[in-house]
Amino acid sequence: MIKVLFVSFESLPFVKTGGLADVVYALPKALDKNDFQVRVVMPMFKSIKEEYYQGMKYLDHIYVHSGFINEEANIYSYINEGVEYLFIENDTYFNRDGVYGYADDAARFSFYNVAVVEMMIKMDYYPDICHEHDYHAAVLPALCKVRYNAIEKIRSIKHILTIHNLAYQGEYDKQVLFDYLAFEYKYYENGDLRFNDYCNFMKIGIVYADFVTTVSKTYAKEIQTPEYGNKLDVILRYRAKDLYGIVNGIDTESFNPANDKAIEKSYSLRNYISGKKANKAALQKQLGLEEKPDTLLVGMVSRLTFQKGTDIFLGAIQNILRQDVQVAILGTGESKHEYSFKMLENENKKHFVYYCGYNEGLAHRMYAGLDMLVMPSLFEPCGISQLIAMRYGTLPLVRETGGLKDTVEPLNEYENTGNGFSFGPYTVHDFERVFNYAYTQYYEYPERWKMLVRNAMKTDVSFERSAREYENLYRKVLEK
Secondary structure, eight states, X not given: OEEEEEEOXXXXXXXXXXXXXXXXXXXXXXSOTTTEEEEEEEEOXXXXXXXXXGGOEEEEEEEEEETTEEEEEEEEEEEETTEXXXXXXXXXXXXXXXXXXXXXXXXXXXXXXXXXXXXXXXXXXXOSEEEEESGGGTTHHHIIIIITTTSHHHXXXXXXXXXXXXXXXXXXXXXXXXXXXXXXXXXXXXXXXOBTTEEEHHHHHHHHOSEEEESOHHHHHHTTSTTTSTTOHXXXXXXXXXXXXXXXXXXXXXXXXTTOTTSSSOOOGGGHHHXXXXXXXXXXXXXXXXXXXXXXXXXXXXXXXXXXXXXXXXXXXXXXXXSSEEEXXXXXBOHHHHHHXXXXXXXXXXXXXXXXXXXXXXXXXXXXXXXXXXXXXXOOSSOSHHHHHHHTTOEEEEESSHHHHHHOOBOBTTTTBOSBEEEOSOSHHHHHHHHHHHHHHHHHOHHHHHHHHHHXXXXXXXXXXXXXXXXXXXXXXXXX
């Protein structure tokens, strides 16, 4: 039995700010329970304590002395859908309303990484593999191999770091390495822990992890280039032989139109036409759009940031709205984009609606009720929304980058293949061109559109395939 410890700052159903939480929730469930014993360790945030504390089991108490950090923590256990979650309780750093964005984040992340090591020692629990997720957990391989290397059971743990989004790296003043992580200066001096005279958590993880993965094969190639590498492309090219791309899946139990309680009418491939029609009508009614069953209903379920292509979407929207189209937007993000969408709603009543915020139930209803989901991302490590959309028979229109390129096959009208639409160059012109092409397919070739919907719903978007790839990687890293 191979013991794997997932180390992550977030996971469904406890806390979520992005796709990371979906992966950490779904992947442990999908791994073969006969060969792998999986635990997940994460901070106990305020919202988690308020909702789940009564159902938790107290396990142990630890002391964390690391530079200027002198804190205590309790370790709790909670079983969710057959997976054991370990929670580190420390009110100084974690009993807060939010997850990220605090002035002392460097200390909070440092405490978390050190606390994980101290937890393993105190509980006499030594996994074969630590699977760290994103920069918040990326210092752990270095702690095990450098600071705690005198303990053989810690030193021998293998480490796999998964990069979910390289744009976020955890770059801080170099004193973080000494004041909070208590590393010896020589490891900064020789360059192992240094990056441009700063402390960069992601860089440290890339250097010290045994394997590095990211969430699609295309993104694994992209981040080795200056365009997408966010200044770490040289380091990633250096680790190229240990860098793997494994595309994400989704939890197909949580996202299943056949039994989704949040949508108006359940449906499957057998009765998708009536199901989509009923859900489209319900969505139009809920959002205050004109109830027009034959009008193309397009939407976005997204953070409204530069990464997500919001700027080129806004650049094309006036021309789009001149056609027989309705648009629904769900999300929050940069204030300038939120303002633009609010103005568009005011100017296009009954045709354009913007829900500023996030509503999980509404998100499900949009996936079920939309005809097409647009994701014109500048870059997208994997993407979750296009996978959910296909599961619900909503066709994705995406830019050919990262996981979007790996999961969405554009329509080939000569061979009758594809499960969506895509475009290459990141320009308003190219986005608008493929949008108009999709528009034509919807109105002039309805049978072809139905073929695409069926193909989308047949696409394997589960984590089962990805889980098998991770299992092979876990076995391979133990041989290293």
